[in-house]
Amino acid sequence: MSPTAVNGSSTSREHEVTGRTPVTPHGTAPGPGHPVDLQAARAALRLALPEPGSKFSQDDEWCVVAEPDGSWAEYRFHDYDRIFGVRGLYEKIFYDVLGCDSPRFMVGLLNDALASADVPAGSLRVLDLGAGNGIMAEELAAVGVEHSVGVDILPEARDAAERDRPGLYDGYHVADLTALPASEREALASHGLNTLTVVAALGFGDIPPAAFRTAYDLIAPDGWVVMTIKDAFLEETDTSGFGGMIGESIRSGALEVVRRERFQHRLATDSSPLLYEGIVARKRGPLAG
Structure with missing residues (x-):
């Protein structure tokens, strides 16, 4: 099964899904409680979803994320402990790519x-x-x-x-x-x-x-x-x-x-x-x- 890359470019799956660039959850510029470097970390992340047409139950969904050494690691969406350990990854997956509101x-x-x-x-x-x-x-x-x-x-x-x-x-x-x-x-x-x-x-x-x-x-x-x-x-x-x-x-x-x-x-x-x-x-x- 081939994943679909998501990297924030105009031809990526992210653009197709959300039609927007990363923003804070309520659509404002970063404030005192929302450091700018979170936004930078979020924008720099690269991830890939399962190929189009692949369907999973909500508790079995997953993606793969580019690691600093160039390898790719799989993250299940309910593995919150791992996701929270990567700055900006939660926002990247659920807000920038999948449009959580x-x-x-x-x-x-x-x-x-x-x-x-x-x-x-x-x-x-x-x-x-x-x-x-x-x-x-x-x-x-x-x-x-x-x-x-x-x-x-x-x-x-x-x-x-x-x-x-x-x-x-x-x-x-x-x-x-x-x-x-x-x-x-x-x-x-x-x-x-x-x-x-x-x-x-x-x-x-x-x-x-x-x-x-x-x-x-x-x-x-x-x-x-x-x-x-x-x-x-x-x-x-x-x-x-x-x-x-x-x-x-x-x-x-x-x-x-x-x-x-x-x-x-x-x-x-x-x-x-x-x-x-x-x-x-x-x-x-x-x-x-």
Whole structure:
């Protein structure tokens, strides 16, 4: 199987997929929390996708990346520890080549909901679950959110956030929320959290239902819940546990949906759209189940 090279030139697959040159996730020039050298690292990377027509399930997608010695190394898209270890690679794959728009889209949806409720963005105290290298925190800061706490199970994610977007989080916890120690729970609770964001991280085993429940329970009553989830995980045939938990919570009113839109999360490696549900809700009670 021959990969299709992506190097940022006008004839590359990157140009065909995105039609744009690399930019920051919310389309602005690099700011204090987004060093210029991240942009340079991102632009310099060369990668190749599987040949056109090859189709993989979302949790089996991959690419190959040119190494400094001229060799090529394969990266599976869910090998986040390895991807975060290469500066700019996460942005190169998912934003520059595959057109990911979820953080910007969801923050826009949240901002609309806040405006309708006459709630200032500066009043939010956010728990960003599956925080990765901080792209969601960057988007939140751009609309006026002043306090965000990151949580991820990978130390490589925390290291990448501190390397690429320093100062955006008021704390970053490397923790397994399915087995959260009391000390970590108390540390998170001390932030007075009233908003949960989980963007492009639910399902596929990255964040199991038990971890989502733990994070949800840390949010104050009537707080905000902002999440994306692949539509298949909300169907009756879903076996991940999310369909029943979230679906029942919406039906019972424990999750009061104020915005919900189906949107294109990104492209698959074969250029077909990956569609997600974007949900902004208020926490009105405990999750079902």
